[in-house]
Amino acid sequence: MPHLVEIAFKGNRKEFFLWEGEEPLRAKVPVIVEVDRGEDMGRVHAVGDAAQHRCAGCAHGLGANGAPSHKVLRTASSEDERRHAELRTQDDEARRKAAERVREHKLQMKISDAEWQWDRRKLTLYFTAEKRVDFRALVRDLAGQFRTRIELKQIGVRDEAKRLGGIGRCGREYCSASWLPDLRPVNLQAAKDQKLSLNPSQISGACGRLMCCLRYEHEFYAAARKRFPKEGKVVNTAAGEEKVVSNDIFNDRVTLRNVEGESRTITLAEFKTEAGAAAPATPAVSVTAEFDIEAMSIATDPLGDLILEDEPSSTPAVAERRAPSAERPQSSERPQSENAPRRRRRGRRGGKRGGGGGAPDSPPASS
Numbered sequence: 001m002p003h004l005v006e007i008a009f010k011g012n013r014k015e016f017f018l019w020e021g022e023e024p025l026r027a028k029v030p031v032i033v034e035v036d037r038g039e040d041m042g043r044v045h046a047v048g049d050a051a052q053h054r055c056a057g058c059a060h061g062l063g064a065n066g067a068p069s070h071k072v073l074r075t076a077s078s079e080d081e082r083r084h085a086e087l088r089t090q091d092d093e094a095r096r097k098a099a100e101r102v103r104e105h106k107l108q109m110k111i112s113d114a115e116w117q118w119d120r121r122k123l124t125l126y127f128t129a130e131k132r133v134d135f136r137a138l139v140r141d142l143a144g145q146f147r148t149r150i151e152l153k154q155i156g157v158r159d160e161a162k163r164l165g166g167i168g169r170c171g172r173e174y175c176s177a178s179w180l181p182d183l184r185p186v187n188l189q190a191a192k193d194q195k196l197s198l199n200p201s202q203i204s205g206a207c208g209r210l211m212c213c214l215r216y217e218h219e220f221y222a223a224a225r226k227r228f229p230k231e232g233k234v235v236n237t238a239a240g241e242e243k244v245v246s247n248d249i250f251n252d253r254v255t256l257r258n259v260e261g262e263s264r265t266i267t268l269a270e271f272k273t274e275a276g277a278a279a280p281a282t283p284a285v286s287v288t289a290e291f292d293i294e295a296m297s298i299a300t301d302p303l304g305d306l307i308l309e310d311e312p313s314s315t316p317a318v319a320e321r322r323a324p325s326a327e328r329p330q331s332s333e334r335p336q337s338e339n340a341p342r343r344r345r346r347g348r349r350g351g352k353r354g355g356g357g358g359a360p361d362s363p364p365a366s367s
Contacts, residue, residue: 002020003025003048004016005017005018005025005044005045005047006051007045007072008044011115011126011162012162012165012176012177014058015042016051016061016062017034017068017070017071017072018068018071019071021072024047025047026047027045027046027047029043029044029075030042030075030081030084031043031044031072031073032072032080033070034070034071034072035117040118041076041081041084041118057181058181058182059181059183084118087120090116091114094114094116094123094125095112095114098114098142101142105135108129108131109127110128112127112128112160112163113126113163114126123146123151124151125150125152126153126160127153127154127155128155128160129154133154156183157207157208158183158207158209158212160207161176161177161206161207162177163177168205168206169205170213174205174206175213180212186209186210186214188210190215190218193218193225194214194221196214225247225249227249227268228254228268229247229254230244231245232244236275236278237256237275237278239256239258239264240259241258241259242256243256243257253265253266254267254268
C-alpha cells in the first residue's frame with residue numbers, strides 16, 4: 001500500500017504526497033516529487049501516523065479522508081542535491097531582478113521571496129501588497145526575461161514572516177516559522193486577558209501584527225485564572241474583610257489589602273483555607289410554602305369575582321360557588337362568619353365606594 005508522507009520545501013512550505021516504495025521513508029531524507037508540469041525536490045518532514053494526523057488537522061492538509069494526487073518519485077542523489085543548492089543561490093538574484101521590474105512598472109507591491117522549481121520549469125514569486133494589484137503586464141515582462149513559467153503569489157505579512165523566518169524578541173525562532181502549524185488571527189482581547197501592556201510596539205512581532213504567542217497562550221491564562229478569586233472582590237479572611245488586589249498565576253500567590261490600606265501576599269492554598277474558615281456556617285433551612293385550606297373559604301360575589309374569606313381553624317373547609325343570578329337571594333349581603341373580619345372590595349372604576357369620585361346625581365356646577 002502507498003504510504004502518506006509530508007514533504008517540506010523552501011520557506012516552510014509543506015505538501016502531502018504518496019510513496020509507493022516497499023520501505024518507508026525516513027525523516028529529513030531528500031526526495032524528488034511529482035508536481036504540476038514538472039518535478040521538484042524537498043525533504044521528508046513527517047511519515048506514518050504523524051503524517052496522517054497532520055494531514056487531517058493542518059491548514060495545508062487534505063482532511064481526514066483526503067488523498068494526495070501527486071507521488072514521491074524517488075530519493076534524491078548527491079547530484080540532485082548539488083543542483084538544488086545551486087538553485088537556492090539563484091533565488092535571491094531572481095528576486096532582485098523581479099523587484100527592479102516592479103519599480104519600472106510602478107506597482108505598489110513588495111517582492112518578498114523567489115523560488116525556482118528543481119527542473120527550472122517554473123519560477124514562483126511571493127509578494128505582499130495592501131491593495132489589489134494588476135500585474136498582468138509584469139508577468140509577461142518577467143516571462144520574457146527568465147524564459148520560464150512565472151507564478152506570482154500574494155501572501156500576508158504573517159505568511160511573509162513564516163516564509164523568511166527570523167529571531168523574535170524572546171530570543172528564539174519565530175513560532176510561525178518553527179512549529180506553529182496554522183496562522184490564526186489575534187485580537188487585542190487576548191492581551192487584555194493576559195494583563196499585558198496595550199502598547200502596540202510591545203505586543204507586536206516583526207511582521208507588525210500582534211504576536212502569535214498571544215493566541216495559543218490565551219487558553220492557559222483563561223484556565224489558570226479560574227482557580228483564583230476575581231480581582232477587586234472583597235472577601236472575608238482570618239484578618240477580616242480584605243480586597244483582592246492582584247493574582248500571580250505562575251507562583252500561585254494572591255495579594256490582599258485590608259481597610260487600613262495594609263497589603264499582604266499569601267499563597268493560593270492559604271487564601272482558600274482562610275476564606276473557608278472565615279465563611280459563616282449557615283444551617284440548611286428548607287422553606288416550604290404551606291396553605292391551610294381549612295382556614296379559608298371561597299365565595300363568589302354577585303359580579304362573579306372570587307373572594308377569599310378567613311374563617312376560624314375549627315370551622316370545616318367550605319368551597320362552594322353560588323347559584324346563578326336568577327337563583328340568588330335578593331339580599332346583597334355576603335355570607336360570612338360572625339367572628340371573621342370582612343374585607344372591603346374596591347370599585348371597578350378606581351377609588352373606594354362612596355369615595356371622593358364625585359356624586360353621579362349631583363347637578364352640574366353653574367358658571
